[in-house]
Amino acid sequence: MEAEETRARETLLEVSNLDAGYGDLQILTDLEMTVGRGEYVTIVGPNGAGKSTAMKSVFGLTSHMGGTVTFDGTDITQMVPEEIIHHGLGYVPQNDNVFSSLTVRENLEMGAYILDEVPEDALQAVFDRFPILERRQEQKAGTMSGGQQQMLAMGRALMLEPKLLLLDEPSAGLAPDLVADMFDRIDDINDAGTAILMVEQNAKEALRRCDRGYVLVNGKNGYVGSGRDLLDDEEVRQRFLGG
Numbered sequence: 001m002e003a004e005e006t007r008a009r010e011t012l013l014e015v016s017n018l019d020a021g022y023g024d025l026q027i028l029t030d031l032e033m034t035v036g037r038g039e040y041v042t043i044v045g046p047n048g049a050g051k052s053t054a055m056k057s058v059f060g061l062t063s064h065m066g067g068t069v070t071f072d073g074t075d076i077t078q079m080v081p082e083e084i085i086h087h088g089l090g091y092v093p094q095n096d097n098v099f100s101s102l103t104v105r106e107n108l109e110m111g112a113y114i115l116d117e118v119p120e121d122a123l124q125a126v127f128d129r130f131p132i133l134e135r136r137q138e139q140k141a142g143t144m145s146g147g148q149q150q151m152l153a154m155g156r157a158l159m160l161e162p163k164l165l166l167l168d169e170p171s172a173g174l175a176p177d178l179v180a181d182m183f184d185r186i187d188d189i190n191d192a193g194t195a196i197l198m199v200e201q202n203a204k205e206a207l208r209r210c211d212r213g214y215v216l217v218n219g220k221n222g223y224v225g226s227g228r229d230l231l232d233d234e235e236v237r238q239r240f241l242g243g
């Protein structure tokens, strides 16, 4: 039933035959990936498999060597991030994802720098989603905890109300008791209609939460299926999920 629902979704992101890397160094080969409208998709795989590179390639941050990336009907393959955000894609990198010397509010306003005015409704929606950011809006981002900075980075990406949010290891560096909270917040963002494409080291938890998952191996597609199917696949469990 779930698989049928997943198939029935309209495609939002389509990565087709993508070859990409850094300079002349090719990392991804023939990558195929889709995200449906409102879908929650996770990318897992061993260290160095190319998970972050796949995400960066969707957002125009790598050297393109072949294939296409289509988003909501538009070919974004050759676009730079500044153009891509106009089409409804938001990206939260793993590291250096806030401006430390700016306040929380300034960071959020930066998220909407492409607009002439700060979108007050979107700002209030971010504050409603992450009340700590409203309470600490005048605090310098660099003085916040890791978990709060991660919320701020997500909040900043949400300022343009993206159709698809790319999250690179959102639970990285968080104390164990904050990890479940972070996943709950991602569920909430998805429940509100935003599609998610997420890279996670915390693979089992990510697969439990998502609609579909991709296992990348050596820059190529390994396995794909519903989160449940991947968790139940003996070979995937043994090779990639620690048994």
Ligand SMILES: Nc1ncnc2c1ncn2[C@@H]1O[C@H](COP(=O)(O)OP(=O)(O)OP(=O)(O)O)[C@@H](O)[C@H]1O
Binding pocket: 022, 025, 027, 045, 046, 047, 048, 049, 050, 051, 052, 053, 054
């Ligand atoms: N900026 C870069 N320049 C050159 N090579 C890079 C760059 N970033 C990553 N790589 C290389 O690309 C390969 C894939 O890295 P990537 O970060 O995409 O893997 P990953 O699956 O996300 O791994 P991890 O789980 O360790 O973050 C690795 O061999 C890495 O050394």
